[in-house]
Amino acid sequence: MGKILLRAENITKDFPGVKALDHVKFELEKGEVHALLGENGAGKSTLIKILCGVYHQDSGQIYVDDKPAEINSAKDALDLGISTIHQELNIADNLSVAENIFFGRLPNKRGLVDRKSLVRDAKKILDRIGLQVDPQTKARFLSIAKKQMLEIGKSLSLNARVIIMDEPTSSLSPEEIDTLFDIIRELKRQQISIIYISHKLEEIFEVCDRITVLRDGQYIGTAQTGQTNKEELIKMMVGREANIDYKRNCSTCGKTILQVKELTTDKIKKVSFEVKAGEIVGFSGLMGAGKSEIARALFGLDEVRCGTVALDGKTLDKVTPICCMQQGIGYVPEDRKADGLFLNLTVGENMSVSSINQFTKGPVINKKAEMVSSQEQVAQLKIKTPSLKQKIRNLSGGNQQKAIIARWLLKSGLKLLIIDEPTRGIDVGAKFEIYTILSQLAQNGVALLVMSSEIEELTNMCDRIIVMREGRISAVLNNEEADQTSIMKYSVK
Amino acid sequence: MNRIKRGWKKISEIDELMLIVALVVIIIIMSLMSEYFFTGKNLMNVLRQSSTTLIAATGMTLLLLVGEVDLSIGSLAAFSAVIMVDVMNMTQAILPAVLVAIGIGVGVGLFNAFVVTKFNIASLIVTLGVMTSVRGFAYIYTNAIAIQNTVDGFTVIGNGYVGPIPIPVIIAAVLFVLCYFLLKYTTFGRYIYASGDNKNAALASGINVNKIKTITFVLCSVFAVISGIILTARVNSGQPNLAQGFEFTVIAAVILGGTSLSGGQGTLIGTLVGVLILGVLDNGLVLNDVSSFWQDVVRGAVIILAVIIDTRRTQKREKISRRLVEQGAVSQ
Amino acid sequence: MNRIKRGWKKISEIDELMLIVALVVIIIIMSLMSEYFFTGKNLMNVLRQSSTTLIAATGMTLLLLVGEVDLSIGSLAAFSAVIMVDVMNMTQAILPAVLVAIGIGVGVGLFNAFVVTKFNIASLIVTLGVMTSVRGFAYIYTNAIAIQNTVDGFTVIGNGYVGPIPIPVIIAAVLFVLCYFLLKYTTFGRYIYASGDNKNAALASGINVNKIKTITFVLCSVFAVISGIILTARVNSGQPNLAQGFEFTVIAAVILGGTSLSGGQGTLIGTLVGVLILGVLDNGLVLNDVSSFWQDVVRGAVIILAVIIDTRRTQKREKISRRLVEQGAVSQ
Amino acid sequence: ATPATETSTGSAGTEVSSGNGEALRIGYIENFASHEFYQNIIKGMKQTAEENGWSLEIADANGDISKQISLGENMLAKDVDALIVTPVDAKGVMPLIEQAEAAGVPVITEAVPLEKQTCYVGIDDFYGGYIDGQAAGEYANENNIVPKVLVVGAPALEVCVQRVEGFKTGLQEVCPEAEIVVEVDGGGTKDTAVAVATDALTANPDINMVMGINDDSTLGGLLACEAAGMDMSQVTGFGFGVEGIAAKNELVNPDSSYKGGLGMFPEMIGRLCVEMAAKAANGEEVPVAITTPLVVMNGENVTEYYEQDGDSWEIKWESVEELGYTPRDTVEIQK
Numbered sequence A: 001m002g003k004i005l006l007r008a009e010n011i012t013k014d015f016p017g018v019k020a021l022d023h024v025k026f027e028l029e030k031g032e033v034h035a036l037l038g039e040n041g042a043g044k045s046t047l048i049k050i051l052c053g054v055y056h057q058d059s060g061q062i063y064v065d066d067k068p069a070e071i072n073s074a075k076d077a078l079d080l081g082i083s084t085i086h087q088e089l090n091i092a093d094n095l096s097v098a099e100n101i102f103f104g105r106l107p108n109k110r111g112l113v114d115r116k117s118l119v120r121d122a123k124k125i126l127d128r129i130g131l132q133v134d135p136q137t138k139a140r141f142l143s144i145a146k147k148q149m150l151e152i153g154k155s156l157s158l159n160a161r162v163i164i165m166d167e168p169t170s171s172l173s174p175e176e177i178d179t180l181f182d183i184i185r186e187l188k189r190q191q192i193s194i195i196y197i198s199h200k201l202e203e204i205f206e207v208c209d210r211i212t213v214l215r216d217g218q219y220i221g222t223a224q225t226g227q228t229n230k231e232e233l234i235k236m237m238v239g240r241e242a243n244i245d246y247k248r249n250c251s252t253c254g255k256t257i258l259q260v261k262e263l264t265t266d267k268i269k270k271v272s273f274e275v276k277a278g279e280i281v282g283f284s285g286l287m288g289a290g291k292s293e294i295a296r297a298l299f300g301l302d303e304v305r306c307g308t309v310a311l312d313g314k315t316l317d318k319v320t321p322i323c324c325m326q327q328g329i330g331y332v333p334e335d336r337k338a339d340g341l342f343l344n345l346t347v348g349e350n351m352s353v354s355s356i357n358q359f360t361k362g363p364v365i366n367k368k369a370e371m372v373s374s375q376e377q378v379a380q381l382k383i384k385t386p387s388l389k390q391k392i393r394n395l396s397g398g399n400q401q402k403a404i405i406a407r408w409l410l411k412s413g414l415k416l417l418i419i420d421e422p423t424r425g426i427d428v429g430a431k432f433e434i435y436t437i438l439s440q441l442a443q444n445g446v447a448l449l450v451m452s453s454e455i456e457e458l459t460n461m462c463d464r465i466i467v468m469r470e471g472r473i474s475a476v477l478n479n480e481e482a483d484q485t486s487i488m489k490y491s492v493k
Numbered sequence B, C: 001m002n003r004i005k006r007g008w009k010k011i012s013e014i015d016e017l018m019l020i021v022a023l024v025v026i027i028i029i030m031s032l033m034s035e036y037f038f039t040g041k042n043l044m045n046v047l048r049q050s051s052t053t054l055i056a057a058t059g060m061t062l063l064l065l066v067g068e069v070d071l072s073i074g075s076l077a078a079f080s081a082v083i084m085v086d087v088m089n090m091t092q093a094i095l096p097a098v099l100v101a102i103g104i105g106v107g108v109g110l111f112n113a114f115v116v117t118k119f120n121i122a123s124l125i126v127t128l129g130v131m132t133s134v135r136g137f138a139y140i141y142t143n144a145i146a147i148q149n150t151v152d153g154f155t156v157i158g159n160g161y162v163g164p165i166p167i168p169v170i171i172a173a174v175l176f177v178l179c180y181f182l183l184k185y186t187t188f189g190r191y192i193y194a195s196g197d198n199k200n201a202a203l204a205s206g207i208n209v210n211k212i213k214t215i216t217f218v219l220c221s222v223f224a225v226i227s228g229i230i231l232t233a234r235v236n237s238g239q240p241n242l243a244q245g246f247e248f249t250v251i252a253a254v255i256l257g258g259t260s261l262s263g264g265q266g267t268l269i270g271t272l273v274g275v276l277i278l279g280v281l282d283n284g285l286v287l288n289d290v291s292s293f294w295q296d297v298v299r300g301a302v303i304i305l306a307v308i309i310d311t312r313r314t315q316k317r318e319k320i321s322r323r324l325v326e327q328g329a330v331s332q
Numbered sequence D: 001a002t003p004a005t006e007t008s009t010g011s012a013g014t015e016v017s018s019g020n021g022e023a024l025r026i027g028y029i030e031n032f033a034s035h036e037f038y039q040n041i042i043k044g045m046k047q048t049a050e051e052n053g054w055s056l057e058i059a060d061a062n063g064d065i066s067k068q069i070s071l072g073e074n075m076l077a078k079d080v081d082a083l084i085v086t087p088v089d090a091k092g093v094m095p096l097i098e099q100a101e102a103a104g105v106p107v108i109t110e111a112v113p114l115e116k117q118t119c120y121v122g123i124d125d126f127y128g129g130y131i132d133g134q135a136a137g138e139y140a141n142e143n144n145i146v147p148k149v150l151v152v153g154a155p156a157l158e159v160c161v162q163r164v165e166g167f168k169t170g171l172q173e174v175c176p177e178a179e180i181v182v183e184v185d186g187g188g189t190k191d192t193a194v195a196v197a198t199d200a201l202t203a204n205p206d207i208n209m210v211m212g213i214n215d216d217s218t219l220g221g222l223l224a225c226e227a228a229g230m231d232m233s234q235v236t237g238f239g240f241g242v243e244g245i246a247a248k249n250e251l252v253n254p255d256s257s258y259k260g261g262l263g264m265f266p267e268m269i270g271r272l273c274v275e276m277a278a279k280a281a282n283g284e285e286v287p288v289a290i291t292t293p294l295v296v297m298n299g300e301n302v303t304e305y306y307e308q309d310g311d312s313w314e315i316k317w318e319s320v321e322e323l324g325y326t327p328r329d330t331v332e333i334q335k
C-alpha cells in the first residue's frame, strides 16, 4: 500500500471526569479512506479534534510524513494539509455560501476580494457537490442538510491532503450520500486521504479501505474492510456480541390520537393524515421535501396558514409549543445544536426541562426526585456522562442526542411524540436500543411520528410510512408495501 | 484532617472563589489603610449603600440570564420616585404612594417586555429609548425641581434600623434570598436559564419564552423602583435626577460578578460579590481621602483586574479537575 | 415602464429602506415645522454636527461586527484631546500633537484588545473599566481645568470649510467611504464579518481572529480620537469633560442602524442613517425650540419607533428570501 | 432681590483648633469636582486650611444626590469636626443635615441654601444674574445694540435657572427693548454648548448677544457664533461665572466678544466656607448666612482681582477680601 501520511501514537486526552482517549494509535496511508468506528463517546471526535488543532493531546505524538508535528491551532493543521468537517456544523450564517466555502482564503488581489473568481470558484465547488444554490445566498437560508453539503464543499476547496469527515452523512438523504461517495472516490483517485467517521456500517463497507475501532477511549484494532464483517466490527465496538437486527412487530390498535387536516404552512401544502394510539408513523422523502416542516408545524414552531390539528378528537384552536406540550405532544428537533441543546446547562437540566413541573412540591423543585428519574433514563439509554451535573456541551454528539430523547421519555402524560431524525449521530448498538425504547413507548399507547432520511430505519420500525414530495404527501404505504424501492419511487416522482 | 481537606475541596469548588478572594483582599487593604474602615458603623454604612445597587442588580441578573438587558432602570427609579412623593404628599400616606410607584415599575417593565418580545428587537436599544424618554418625563413632571416629601416616617425606609441592621439592608437581603431561591429551586428559575441559554431549544421544549421574559422584565423594573424608593427615602424628596448612571453601576456589578451578557450563564452570588466589591471600593477610597479623579482610575483598574483573575481561574479550573481525574480523585 | 419597475425593485431591496424612510419622514416633519430647517446652511450644520458621531460610529460598527464593543471612546476622546492640546501648546505645531493623540488611541485600542483577546473577557466590562480609568486620567492631567489652545489655525479642523462643505464632514466622508470599501471589498472586511458571525468557524478556517479583533479595536479607538480632535478644534481647548456620554450616542446610532450586538450583522449604510436620524432629530428639536426635557422624550420615542419599523421589515423580508431560496427561484 | 447693604470686610481668620489638640478636621462634599469652578473653590479652601493648619478632606458626589448622602455619612463616620456641603439638591440633602445635627457636627452649605444649616455661604444667583444683566444692558445702551439674546442654560439645575431669571430682569430693566430670543440646554459643558448653540443660531440668525450660565456655556455659545460665520465684532457675550482661566483670558483680550462676566470669586467662597466651618466647630458664633461678593468683571477690572501668573490666574486676596461679604440673619430659600 501507499506510504504512511499521518501517524498518531499514544494519544491521551483527559476531560474532567472522562478519559476520552487513552494511548490511542492511528495510522493513515496516502490515498486511503480510513474509517474511525466506535460507540457514542468512544473518543472519535476527540481524536480528530486533536488532529485538527481544536484540542491538544495531554500526551502522545503526531507524525506527518514521518516528521513529528505540533498541531496547536486549526491553522497549523491547515498548513499541514489537514482539513476537517466537524460533527457540529461551523457555518457563518450571515456570510454568503461562496464566502463560507472560501472562508479564510478569500481569493484576493492585493487585499481586495476578487468577487468574480469567488463566485466562479464557488460555483465549481457547488456543482461538484451537487448543491443547487446561488453562491451569493446567505448561508442562514440553507437547511441543515444543505449546510452539511456546504461544509463538504468547504473542505474540498482547501485542496487538502487529508480530509477528516466527522459524521458527514448524519443529516443527508440517500441521494446526497451517493453524491458524497462519488466525491470521496474521486478524492481517493487524486491520492487524497480521508478519515471517515460514521455510525452507518453500510457506508463504511461501501467506501472505506480500512477501519480503526475505538472503545471507551482505547484503541481496539484496525481491520481491512474486505477481511471483516458487520458482526465482527460490532463486537470490536461494544466488546461483546450484539444483536443489530431489529424488526418491530407491527400491530396497530387504539383510538385515533392525532388528526391533521389540510395543514398548510409556508413549506407544506394541504397535508392530512391520522395517527392512532400506539402507532408509529414514519415520514420519508428527499431533502427539502418537508418532513421537518411537518414536525415544526405540528409543534407550533412554524406559523400554520390553514388547516386543523385535532388531538384526542379535540381541535386545537391555537397550535403553539406551549399548548402542544400541555396537551401531551413532545418534539425532538432535527438540529440538535440550534434547537435542542442548552449548551451551558447540565445534562440533568437538559433532560428534565420539559417535565420539571412533575418534580415540584408547591413551587419548589424536588431535586431528588428529578435526579432519580433522570438517572433512570441515563441508565436506560446508556448515556455516557460522568454525572448528571456535567455540562451537556461536554458530551459526545450521540450522547447529547440520547439526552434530548430522554427529555420526552421523562414526560408523563405524553400522547404524541414527534421525532425528527431520531438516531442522528447515534451508534449502531444504541440505535437498536432506541428503536426498542420507541416501540415500547408505542406499546404504552403513545403515538409516534418519526421523520427520517434513513429508509431502513423507517421500514424496520413503522406501521405506516408517509412519503413526502415537495411539501405534499405523495403516498402512504403500510408496513408490508414499504421498502427502499417503493419509497424512492414516490419520493422522486 | 480529612474533614479539613473535604472542607477545603468544597471551598475550592465555589464558582465565585476568586471574586470572593478579590473582595477580601480589597477589604484587608482598606482596613490597613484607614482605621475607620473596619468599624461596625462603617461596615453597616457600606452595606446600606450597597443595598440599593444590590436590589437593582438582583433584578438585572435575572434579566441578563434570560438574555436581555435593561438600561432604563435609573430613569425609571427617578420617574417613579417623583410621582410617588407627589402622591404621598397628596394622600399623606405612604403605602398607596409606594404601590403607585411599583405600579409604574410594572407598567414600564411590561412596555419593555412587550416591545422586545413582540417585535423581537434587541432590548439594549429599546430600553435605551425608554431610558431617554422616561428621564425626560421625570424632568417634565417636576420641571426639574425636586419635590419635598412632607410625610413623616417615610425616611425610615432609607435610614431606619432594625436592631443594628439598616432597613435597606434587610429589604435587599429579603429580595436577594427570594430571588436566589427562585432561581435555584423553582421551575421559573430553571426556565430563566433555559430561555437565556438557547431560545430555540426553549421553545422546542415547550417553554413560554415570552412569558418568562416578560415576568423577568417586570421583576427587573420593580426592583429598580424599589431601589428608587429607598434612595428617595434617603434623600426624603422626589429627585428627577435621581440614580443617573445607575444602570451602568448595576450592570458593571452584575458582569463583574460573572454573569454573561449573552444569557444563560451567571449566579446571584456572583452578583452579590460584584456589588460588594464596588461598594467597598467606593467607600474605602472615600475614607482614605483619595481624590475623586484617582478614585475613577482605581475603580476602573480594579474592575479590569477582578475580571481578569476571575476569568483566569475559570479557565484554570478545567485543567485542575482534569488532573484530579487522572489521580482518580473524582468518582464517576 | 419596465425601467421604473426595475428601479423600484432595486429600491425595495435596499436593506436599510425603512430606516431611510424614517429619516426622510423626520426631515419632512422638521421642514414643515421650522422654516430654517431645510436651508443649505442648516443642513451643513446638521452634517457637521453628525460628522463626529459618524466617525466614531464607523469605528464602532466595525467593532460590533466583530462581536465586541467599546465603551471607552468618550473618555479616550477627552484624554487624548487634553494631551494633544498640551503638546500643541508646547510645540506650537499641530501635526505632532495630532499624532500624539492618535498614538494614544492606538495604545488604548491595543490595551483593550489585549485584555479582551488574551484573557477572553467580555469587552463590555473591560472597556467599562477603561472608560472609568481614562476619564479619571483626563481629570488628573488637567486638574479639571480645560487647557486653552494657543496655536492658530487648529480650529480650522472643526470649523473650516472647503467650498461649502465643512471640513469635519469631509473627514467623516473620507473615513466612512474608506471603511465602507474596506468592509465590502477587502478580505479584511469579510474576515470582520466572519469572525463576528461564527468565531469557531473562523478559527477552524485558519482566520487569525485575535488579529482581526485587535486591528478593529485599534481602528475604533483611533476613530474616537479623531472625533475628539474635531470636537476639540470646535471648542478650541482641551476639555477633560469632553464627549461625556458619547459612547451612548454612538452605540445608539449604530444599533439604530441595524447592527447587531452579537456580531456579524450590520452595515455601514445603516450606521450612517442611524447617525443622521439622531443628528436631524437633535437639530430639528432645538430649531423648534422644544424644551430639552421634551427633547429627551421625543428622542427616546423615535429611537424605539424607528427600530420597530426597521425590524418588522427585516423579518418580513427574511421570510421571503427563505422561501425564494427554497423554491430555487434564485438564479444559479 | 436687591444688593445687601451691610457688609463686613476682611478675612475672618481667627485662631482655631479642635479641642483635643489634634488639628481641626473639616470635610467637604462637593457637587461636581470635575468643574473648574469647584476646583477653584477647593483651591481657596486648601489655601485657607493650610494657612491655619487645619486638615481638609474632600469628596465628590458627581451630581448624584444619594451618593452625596452616603459620602456625608462616611465623613460623619470619620468624626469630622465640621462639614461643608455643596448640595446636589436642597431638599434631598436634608437628611444628611439632620444626621449631622444629631451628631453635633456643624454644617456649612455652599451655593444652595437650606432650611437649616449652621451657616450658608454662597452667592445670590438671582442677584448675580441681575447685576450681570444690568451690565449687559448698559453695555448695549453705550454701544447702541439692541440685544437679541441667546441663553445657553442648564435648566436641570435650579441655580442656573435663577441666574437666567436674574439676567433677564436686570437686562430688561436697563434696556427694555432687549429680547431673550431663545434658550437652549448646553448642559454646562463646552462641546454640548457649541452644538446646541449652533442649531439655535440657525433658527435665529439675528442673535447678537450670548449669555451662558457658566464659562463653558458662554464661551461655547460665542464659539458657535464664530463658527457660524457671524461678524464677531457685532456679537457680545455676557456670562455668569468668570470662574476659570479661559474666561479671564477672554476678558483681557480686547478682540474677544466676551465683554463681561459676573465674577463669583470661587476661591473666596472656598475660603469663607472653611473659615465658617472652623469657627462653628470651635463653638463660635457664625452668621446664619453669608453672601459672598459678586462683581461684574470686564477687561479693565479683572486685573484688580486676579493676577495673571503664567498660564493661570491667581486671586488677589486683599482686593477681593476688601469687597467684603454680607452676613445675613435669614436665608432665602429658593423654591
Ligand SMILES: Nc1ncnc2c1ncn2[C@@H]1O[C@H](COP(=O)(O)OP(=O)(O)OP(=O)(O)O)[C@@H](O)[C@H]1O
Pocket (backbone or CB within 6 Å): A015, A016, A018, A019, A020, A038, A039, A040, A041, A042, A043, A044, A045, A046, A047, A087, A384, A385, A393, A394, A395, A396, A397, A398, A399, A425, A427
Ligand atoms: N470538552 C469536553 N469536556 C469534557 N468531556 C468531554 C469533552 N469533549 C468530549 N468529552 C467526553 O469525551 C468522550 C469522548 O467524546 P467524543 O466526542 O470524542 O465521542 P465520539 O466518539 O465522537 O462520540 P459520538 O459518536 O457520540 O460523536 C465523551 O465521553 C465525552 O463526554
Ligand SMILES: Nc1ncnc2c1ncn2[C@@H]1O[C@H](COP(=O)(O)OP(=O)(O)OP(=O)(O)O)[C@@H](O)[C@H]1O
Pocket (backbone or CB within 6 Å): A141, A142, A143, A144, A145, A171, A172, A173, A267, A285, A286, A287, A288, A289, A290, A291, A292, A293, A334, A451, A453, C322, C326
Ligand atoms: N428553521 C427553519 N426556518 C425556516 N425554514 C427552514 C428552517 N429549517 C429548514 N427550513 C427550510 O425548509 C426546507 C425543508 O426543510 P428540510 O430540508 O429540513 O426538509 P426535510 O424534508 O425534513 O428534509 P431533511 O430533514 O431530510 O433535510 C429546507 O430546505 C429549509 O431551507
Ligand SMILES: [Mg+2]
Pocket (backbone or CB within 6 Å): A044, A045, A046, A087, A166, A396, A397, A398
Ligand atoms: Mg463525535
Ligand SMILES: [Mg+2]
Pocket (backbone or CB within 6 Å): A291, A292, A293, A334, A420, A451
Ligand atoms: Mg429534516
